[in-house]
Amino acid sequence: MAWNIPELITGAVVPLLAVFAFTLPLLAKVFGEKKFPGIWALIASVVAAVMSTYIFTVVWSTGKDIVYGFGGWPPPIGISYEVDPFNAVIAVFTAWIMVLITIYSLWYNRHFDEPEWYYILLIGLEAGMLGCLYTGDAFNLFVMIEVLGISAYALVAYHKNRGEAIEAAIKYGIIGATATTLYFIGLVIIYGVYGTLNMGQLSLLNAEIYYRRPDLIASIGVATLLAVSLALWVFTYKSALFPNHFWLPDAHPEAPTPVSAALSGLVVNIGVYAVARFMYTIFGPASMIAPYYRDAVLTALFIMGFAGAFIGAIMMMAQKDLKRLLAYSTVSHTGLLYMALAIGMSGVPQAAVALGLAAMTYHVLTHGLGKALLFMSSGVFIDSAGTRDLDGLAGVGRKYPLVSASFIIGFLSLMGLLPLGGFFSKLMLYQAFMDAGMLVPALAVIVVSAISVLGYAKAMYSVVFATPTREHREIKLHGIHYMLALMAVGLILLGVLYPWISQGLIHVANSSLIGPGVREYQEAFVRAFHALLGR
Amino acid sequence: MITLSEYFMTILITCMIVNLGLALYGVFFKPNLIKKIIALTILGDTANTFALIIGYRMWVAGVPSRPPVFTEWRSNNPLLLLVFTKTAVDPLPQALVLTAIVIGLAVTLFLVFLTLQAWKIYRSVDMRDIRKLKG
Numbered sequence: 303m304a305w306n307i308p309e310l311i312t313g314a315v316v317p318l319l320a321v322f323a324f325t326l327p328l329l330a331k332v333f334g335e336k337k338f339p340g341i342w343a344l345i346a347s348v349v350a351a352v353m354s355t356y357i358f359t360v361v362w363s364t365g366k367d368i369v370y371g372f373g374g375w376p377p378p379i380g381i382s383y384e385v386d387p388f389n390a391v392i393a394v395f396t397a398w399i400m401v402l403i404t405i406y407s408l409w410y411n412r413h414f415d416e417p418e419w420y421y422i423l424l425i426g427l428e429a430g431m432l433g434c435l436y437t438g439d440a441f442n443l444f445v446m447i448e449v450l451g452i453s454a455y456a457l458v459a460y461h462k463n464r465g466e467a468i469e470a471a472i473k474y475g476i477i478g479a480t481a482t483t484l485y486f487i488g489l490v491i492i493y494g495v496y497g498t499l500n501m502g503q504l505s506l507l508n509a510e511i512y513y514r515r516p517d518l519i520a521s522i523g524v525a526t527l528l529a530v531s532l533a534l535w536v537f538t539y540k541s542a543l544f545p546n547h548f549w550l551p552d553a554h555p556e557a558p559t560p561v562s563a564a565l566s567g568l569v570v571n572i573g574v575y576a577v578a579r580f581m582y583t584i585f586g587p588a589s590m591i592a593p594y595y596r597d598a599v600l601t602a603l604f605i606m607g608f609a610g611a612f613i614g615a616i617m618m619m620a621q622k623d624l625k626r627l628l629a630y631s632t633v634s635h636t637g638l639l640y641m642a643l644a645i646g647m648s649g650v651p652q653a654a655v656a657l658g659l660a661a662m663t664y665h666v667l668t669h670g671l672g673k674a675l676l677f678m679s680s681g682v683f684i685d686s687a688g689t690r691d692l693d694g695l696a697g698v699g700r701k702y703p704l705v706s707a708s709f710i711i712g713f714l715s716l717m718g719l720l721p722l723g724g725f726f727s728k729l730m731l732y733q734a735f736m737d738a739g740m741l742v743p744a745l746a747v748i749v750v751s752a753i754s755v756l757g758y759a760k761a762m763y764s765v766v767f768a769t770p771t772r773e774h775r776e777i778k779l780h781g782i783h784y785m786l787a788l789m790a791v792g793l794i795l796l797g798v799l800y801p802w803i804s805q806g807l808i809h810v811a812n813s814s815l816i817g818p819g820v821r822e823y824q825e826a827f828v829r830a831f832h833a834l835l836g837r
Numbered sequence: 838m839i840t841l842s843e844y845f846m847t848i849l850i851t852c853m854i855v856n857l858g859l860a861l862y863g864v865f866f867k868p869n870l871i872k873k874i875i876a877l878t879i880l881g882d883t884a885n886t887f888a889l890i891i892g893y894r895m896w897v898a899g900v901p902s903r904p905p906v907f908t909e910w911r912s913n914n915p916l917l918l919l920v921f922t923k924t925a926v927d928p929l930p931q932a933l934v935l936t937a938i939v940i941g942l943a944v945t946l947f948l949v950f951l952t953l954q955a956w957k958i959y960r961s962v963d964m965r966d967i968r969k970l971k972g
Contacts, residue, residue, distance in 0.1 A: 459951060469955070471951055472952070479948070483881050
């Protein structure tokens with residue numbers, strides 16, 4: 303069998319990260335240097351980022367999905383990874399932001415008494431996220447959600463002698479484990495109905511039943527409906543969609559700052575991605591749950607998304623804790639993501655759906671980058687002031703002009719100010735709703751943005767512009783402010799390059815989530831099946 | 838007239854549904870962390886039992902299930918293979934259950950560690966005593 307380099311690399315990313323993670327404690331003992339675990343994690347994240355970039359360029363240039371069957375087993379028999387442009391884009395973004403977060407963790411190192419355990423969990427988090435993104439198998443998705451989940455719970459509880467951290471982790475962990483178990487029950491029902499757990503084959507079977515055997519829908523439709531309902535809870539829980547958002551504002555203030563950045567900027571996207579994969583690729587417009595039940599689910603997601611966006615924006619105003627304020631902002635923006643996701647109801651023209659999903663992907667990028675930037679720069683301020691309280695932070699930003707500038711750019715982008723990325727992603731979303739003829743959702747986007755401005759303005763004012771009420775400690779930045787400035791430049795670029803990025807993302811949505819893209823997903827599965835059987 | 842296997846299967850399924858409800862009730866409404874974790878393991882076991890029942894292919898009516906081990910492979914009779922594929926238990930759900938058990942063990946252990954840590958800090962495993970965070 304000839305070696306196929308892109309396929310091998312697709313299969314190698316996650317196992318390689320696991321190897322990096324589990325050799326770490328041994329090597330840390332050998333080298334005994336306090337900086338070593340961080341540098342090792344940095345190597346791991348850079349390797350993963352380069353590999354995911356390579357995978358993306360291959361998928362983008364060939365226009366064909368990559369399928370890798372583990373152990374040489376053809377897809378429906380063995381576990382397989384399947385990469386299409388949509389998950390390739392999000393994976394590249396995730397991997398590179400993880401590199402930045404690891405660099406920031408190196409700067410943050412002095413807060414860690416046992417850095418090796420922290421970095422194992424951080425690499426584990428990245429492995430879980432990339433696994434969730436790349437996997438083409440619904441059961442493997444369950445395993446990867448558990449990998450992601452347990453790393454995230456443990457990172458939240460990293461300061462294990464603080465009662466609040468333990469409490470936040472318990473809340474997050476117990477309900478998270480319950481939700482994943484219900485997803486497992488959903489998977490078992492799906493297996494009972496379809497006899498397979500491979501996403502490509504599920505999608506194919508759905509299309510076949512929809513077009514050729516509509517008589518079957520009556521007998522197995524209800525079971526499928528139940529399975530989808532059970533599956534969606536864990537995804538919305540991981541992405542903190544209202545009313546599952548309760549863990550997020552507790553977990554963020556207690557977690558180490560780089561972990562807050564990862565949880566808010568990246569982990570929430572995984573849930574959104576998984577829901578998109580379920581509602582567009584597997585149970586798309588041509589599946590047995592369409593149109594009535596699929597529309598009902600999407601409407602429910604839209605309503606919860608709007609409620610989350612609204613409540614997050616309102617709650618932001620009432621917060622006194624900077625990290626908690628940012629956490630509510632995440633709840634608000636996740637709501638916007640789900641509102642964008644819900645656009646694909648029956649009767650909406652396909653161009654509008656593509657535009658909406660492209661807007662969702664765009665918002666994933668601008669929100670993830672902006673939120674990571676905000677958490678990291680607020681980490682600098684919190685260290686300097688020694689408190690997370692907004693009153694105690696008053697004026698601390700004046701000491702660090704470059705960090706403050708990046709901090710403000712991050713806020714302005716989330717708010718949606720003109721030359722920045724956040725404005726264009728919201729504009730695109732608005733346009734998509736207008737094209738789809740949904741006037742009320744389009745207005746909802748504007749209303750939510752307008753309300754959230756108040757909360758952002760409060761945070762910006764008290765951290766940067768307010769008069770300092772007391773002396774703040776001077777801390778060494780070691781060049782970390784250049785990285786933050788670089789992220790701010792990234793946000794500006796995401797806005798300035800809007801025409802190209804939006805074209806690219808519409809192409810991504812077209813070639814992954816609707817019509818031809820879903821067909822390519824199914825065909826890639828069939829191709830891999832035949833290739834591995836030697837036919 | 839109900840057969841013995843049908844009778845036991847009915848009992849099993851009834852127990853599973855009751856267990857599912859009880860476990861969810863325990864996870865959400867019991868204040869004691871240890872009881873929450875016990876409820877969580879019950880939920881996991883219920884899910885695993887359900888997977889095994891699916892593996893027994895309940896939907897193929899009237900076909901008794903056999904272990905998924907093909908012993909007559911020496912005789913080149915395709916009919917035997919056909920009978921085997923019709924009657925054997927599906928082994929894949931058992932593989933899923935194995936994975937789920939291992940993951941469940943890790944998660945339970947981690948939650949127990951958190952509970953221990955909570956006990957060290959608060960001298961209580963009651964969520965009502967621990968609840969310091971709001972919102």
